[in-house]
Amino acid sequence: MERKPLIVTGVAVAAVAVGGGALTYAMSGTESTTGLDKFTTVTVDGHKALSGTIVAGRTSSKYSPLPWIGGDTSVMTCPDLKAVAGAKVTCTAKDGDGKDLSIPVTVLKADATSVTWAFERV
Numbered sequence: 001m002e003r004k005p006l007i008v009t010g011v012a013v014a015a016v017a018v019g020g021g022a023l024t025y026a027m028s029g030t031e032s033t034t035g036l037d038k039f040t041t042v043t044v045d046g047h048k049a050l051s052g053t054i055v056a057g058r059t060s061s062k063y064s065p066l067p068w069i070g071g072d073t074s075v076m077t078c079p080d081l082k083a084v085a086g087a088k089v090t091c092t093a094k095d096g097d098g099k100d101l102s103i104p105v106t107v108l109k110a111d112a113t114s115v116t117w118a119f120e121r122v
Contacts, residue, residue, distance in 0.1 A: 031108065031118040032058050036083060044080050050115050052078040052089075055105060059091055059119045063103070073101065081117060083110040091119065 034040060040054050055078040063073050078091035084107060091103040101122060108116045 030062065030121060031116065032062070033114055033116040034058070035114050036112070041083075042080050044082050048083040048110075048112075049080040050083060050117070052080045055081050055089070055117070056091060059103060059105065060093070063093075063119070063121065076103075078105065081105060081107060081115070083107065083115040085109050 034050055034054060036048055036050065040051055042049050042051050056076045059078065060073055060076040063076075073093040073095060076091055076093035079089045081087060081089050087107040087110075089105050091105055093101045093103065095101050103119050103122060105117055105119045108118055110116070
């Protein structure tokens with residue numbers, strides 16, 4: 001019995017597993033850094049804020065990028081997100097079965113030109 005085909009097969013399976021794991025890790029992130037410019041910025045209570053449409057679009061695209069990372073969502077809406085560390089909002093959406101979802105979003109850090117924020121996958 002020749003071992004070379006078994007070794008090659010084992011290496012190929014391992015490479016696919018590692019590649020799939022790396023892809024899943026890269027795609028499953030819930031953190032985003034978004035620039036604050038004239039296209040993304042609004043004002044909330046006198047503070048710069050990230051437009052809710054930007055937050056909703058990014059959250060929706062990252063919520064379920066691969067079938068095994070999260071369920072489908074539709075009709076996601078988010079309030080404007082103050083560019084202040086610790087600020088929180090809750091986005092709403094429907095899952096694939098039509099059930100309501102509440103998705104918490106928190107600002108991790110912010111400065112005059114960008115805001116880093118993350119959502120929780122529920």
